[in-house]
Amino acid sequence: MSDRVDLAQSAAPGRIFDSPWIRALSALLFVFLLGIVFHADGAFFQWGTHRDMLRQISVIGMLACGMTLVIITAGIDLAVGSILGLNAVLFAMLSLRLSWPPLLALGACLMTGIACGAISGTVIARFKMQPFIATLAMMVFARGLAKSISGGEKVSGAVAQPDGSYAYVDLPRIFQAIDHKVAGGNVAVVTLIFLGCILVCWVLLAKLRWGRYIYAVGANEEAARLSGVPVNLVKLLAYSLSGAFAALAGICQAIQEQQGDPEAGATYELSAIAMVVIGGTSLMGGRGRIAFTLIGTLTIGYLEKILSINAVSEASRLILTGIIIVAAVLLQRKSR
């Protein structure tokens, strides 16, 4: 909650792991050292490797931003992967098939994401349903909606003609603008968008009154309510923002793939939760930072990148990732 070091804890000597910063960074450092050791013939020392890693984690990282807000309120949002898929399809439909102006399509998708989040938030806040159940329902619902509007097919610029050939729609400019690298080809635009999401969350959590409310609701909902915190609105805000970030991620995904895949984003919600938790944000709520989520995102990103440049098979990659997540979370718990 605050940058200031807790007095009681810092007074105890030799408890360096008591700082959540150190704990979060140590996991990242460990993975980074793995990369230096297993550098795959110097591939790890090329900036291109890091740039690609950053590009690859950006979409899930956006989901992790919203997930952080929700988890700090002591909730969980399982629907983000499906909302991503829904908006990937929706954006592809609107911009490729219906030729909507890009900004209009973007706005419509964001509103859809917010609406999905707001529905989850309302069910959780107003009707006191458990976040796990409510967002599980939204996860299934949004995936169904994605399949329904796309007819179960990938929505791309290639349109089947009656004679069996394909006509290709010109990709709108926004596709090039976002699927693009800036700063001499060294940074992907989606990475900048992801960092923008981190910044938005940071401003909210660290600078705004509503950010404080988010922590208060997660730490002690009843005490917060009795202190005049509008608990229901706070939850609504957290889930709506999570929906908005998921929609943004869906748009980026559609642009990168140049199509809207109704299956896009499946299981991404689990990766996003892993990123938040590895950073050290507590699932109990009330504690955590967006910076930890950034660290957690990088940790998972590097882990997967290092495993893939060393040509570790996907099966082994999953097994190792699972082990690392448990180890990292145990590390978090140790001094709590």
Place this chain on the structure above:
Amino acid sequence: MLLSMCNICKSFSGIPVLQDVSFDLNPGEVHILAGENGAGKTTLIKILAGVHTDYHGEIEMDGRKVRFASPHDAARKGISVIHQEMSLVGSLPVIDNVFLGREMRRWFSAGLLVDRARQMTKAQELCAWLGLDLDLNRPVDDYPLSIKNRIEIAKALAFDARILIMDEPTSALSEPEVERLFQVIAELKRRGKAILYITHRMEEIYRIGDRITVLRDGRWIGTAPARELADAELIRWMIGRELATHFPAGSKEHGDERLRVEHFSVAQPGASTAQTERWLVKDVSFAIRAGEVLGIAGLQGSGNGVLLEGLFGAWPKAVMGDVYLDGKPLSLRSPHASIQQGLAHVTSDRKGTGLILGFDIAQNISLASLEAISPWGFLRKKKEEEMAARQVQSLSIRGAALTQEVQNLSGGNQQKVMLGKWIETSPRVFLLDEPTRGIDVGAKHEIYELIQRWKADGIAIVLITSELQELIGLADRILVMHRGQISREFSREQATQEKILRAAMGEAWIN
């Protein structure tokens, strides 16, 4: 003698809660354990039930020394607690609850299979004599509280309990249900069970008690047959000698009427007024002036705490009645609305609902007034620190940095942080529920001084405290609540601990 407890001592983190307490039980008797809140009754029964295992002293059953290792161990040796909060699993069928943890096994199954038929026969037999006509396969939650209460007794009997501990079993029951329970207790006595009964209600003590033991401040005061202990004597035992404590003198001048409460009722929190059968507060009316301290006395379960919560808007759906602040109707739709209208409420449970333990001092103090220090929604950290520093200084919260998490503070400092939070909202009415609970004498005295200061500032204060001396020392007027209603009103001059306690225990029943 079935049970005797000798010279029991128990302390929590160095603070003694029980000192040399002795207690015994005979078969077929109801032994009342009486005492004010905090006298040590609950600790004593928790030792007997095997919850607290690190005590000094000796317990004998049937003349043999015993020491309970766990609640399960105590239950196996024949001690059963009928809890204030039900210990039943609501979603499980009645039959499974009755035998939970001690299922009857089929002899050939190596303890794996439950003998449902035998359980059913036994349960039906128990229910029959408890006067329960139930579908044993239906979940417990299908039945009302009064039935649940008797299901708990059935559970105790299924365990072959010889000692039943009943901790305020009637607090949630209506009159006819209480009657029914008393019949069951009479039957239990006839069958030679011993009953340890805790109650705050005078009428129950004399109605069913055979003997009475009184505890005060963790010490044994006396044991006497109920017939020989007059109620006046009983109350003297509970209160003890007056300790001379100095209370700061406050102004007797009061301003205009600040808060008026008319026909105010509160249903069970969570329930709505339309569907409740039980009112925790019923038809309460009073008024309070600016600069006045109104004390509301009442024993546990009397509804005084719920009254304050209701007035603060904590249960918007559960309240009925009219409340006026400075002559204007007060909206009770949420705590947020109440704060904006000028109410503040210090809860009695500072760790559970009063503070956010993981937040630091500054974050806790600012929590109820963040709107004032965040123009355009941006939280001004500097203003927050100023606010906190101001309260830390004015309340003398010592030896703590603003950035210290409140969970690391002493009880007294935590209490002051909570008060500071509410003072920053500039309240016109201050609802204080046990503001001195669990803090040391020095800190208590500082809080007395603060109350006088707020009084002088023209804040109307409604005060609940279970320390009667404190109530008489601080309040200008005292209302006494019993079973959700106001049973008496005293001026400060009229009030004595005896009179208040009598009214709080329901004197109408003993005259």
